[in-house]
Amino acid sequence: MSTSTERTAVxxxxxxKVSIPYRQDLPPAGGFAxxxxxxxxxxxxxxxxxxxxxxxxxxxxxxxRLGKSNQEKVELEREKIWSRIHLVPLLLAEGDRxxxxxxxxxxxAERAIMKDVHGWEAGKSVxxxxxxxxxxxxxx
Amino acid sequence: xxxxxxxxxxxxxxxxxxxxxxGPLASASFFIGAHCKDYNxxxxxxxxxxxxxxxxxxxxxxxxxxxxxLLAKMRxxxxxxxxxxxxxxxxxxxxxxxxxxxxTALNSCMFEKMGLLKTIPGTPQGQKPIHExxxxxxxxxxx
Numbered sequence: 001m002s003t004s005t006e007r008t009a010v011x012x013x014x015x016x017k018v019s020i021p022y023r024q025d026l027p028p029a030g031g032f033a034x035x036x037x038x039x040x041x042x043x044x045x046x047x048x049x050x051x052x053x054x055x056x057x058x059x060x061x062x063x064x065r066l067g068k069s070n071q072e073k074v075e076l077e078r079e080k081i082w083s084r085i086h087l088v089p090l091l092l093a094e095g096d097r098x099x100x101x102x103x104x105x106x107x108x109a110e111r112a113i114m115k116d117v118h119g120w121e122a123g124k125s126v127x128x129x130x131x132x133x134x135x136x137x138x139x140x
Numbered sequence: 141x142x143x144x145x146x147x148x149x150x151x152x153x154x155x156x157x158x159x160x161x162x163g164p165l166a167s168a169s170f171f172i173g174a175h176c177k178d179y180n181x182x183x184x185x186x187x188x189x190x191x192x193x194x195x196x197x198x199x200x201x202x203x204x205x206x207x208x209x210l211l212a213k214m215r216x217x218x219x220x221x222x223x224x225x226x227x228x229x230x231x232x233x234x235x236x237x238x239x240x241x242x243x244t245a246l247n248s249c250m251f252e253k254m255g256l257l258k259t260i261p262g263t264p265q266g267q268k269p270i271h272e273x274x275x276x277x278x279x280x281x282x283x
Binding site: 065068069072073075076078079080082083084085086087088089090092093094095096097099100103132 | 152155157158165166169170172173176179180183184187190191192193194195196197199200201203204207236237260261262263269270271276277278
């Protein structure tokens with residue numbers, strides 16, 4: 001039994017050496033295909049000039065519109081200002097009447113309070129100036 | 141604001157105060173300016189003479205009566221358009237540009253019935269006044 005196992009091992013070693021033929025590893029016939037190492041980014045879509053002009057045109061349109069709306073704003077402001085100017089006399093007249101009434105009430109109160117003081121002039125200004133001055137003291 | 145206890149009520153003729161709030165006044169202001177131009181200018185010239193409230197009471201009463209009269213006439217002639225415009229102004233922060241539709245209706249009604257025209261002084265020559273333009277850029281974003 002022992003001999004048979006030896007033979008098999010020897011045979012197998014011999015057959016192994018024989019079965020592989022020698023072969024040099026070489027490039028394929030006609031050489032390798034060329035390596036694509038260069039960047040390959042084909043130009044797609046519009047170019048830079050088109051983009052520049054496009055963005056420029058868009059910006060120009062936007063600024064033109066902005067200018068227009070600024071002019072409109074000026075006119076709207078003018079409208080608002082004039083609507084208030086037309087109301088000034090009306091509101092001022094009403095306020096004047098209220099101020100006049102309040103002043104008369106104040107003067108009556110002052111006269112009543114100072115009736116015992118000889119030579120007291122109710123509502124007389126402390127300044128020697130005929131120009132109107134709105135009252136600085138609230139009596140009520 | 142007004143005091144109910146004037147001392148010598150007999151010397152000052154009574155005048156009914158206008159009583160309108162900001163919306164109707166804003167809506168009617170250009171017509172007040174057109175209708176009461178003479179009284180308004182008279183009053184302002186008087187105020188320029190003297191700022192004393194007692195100085196221009198007479199002119200002031202005329203101003204208030206004129207405006208009161210105008211508001212009454214507006215309500216009689218163009219009541220619906222007037223109310224539509226001022227309620228629109230109330231809803232839109234008193235921006236005239238938000239209420240051009242009711243304003244156009246009110247303006248045309250006022251011109252037809254009372255001959256009053258809204259003009260904005262100082263509009264550049266050869267340019268349509270802003271309230272008559274329809275192609276404006278500034279307008280309400282929300283419909």
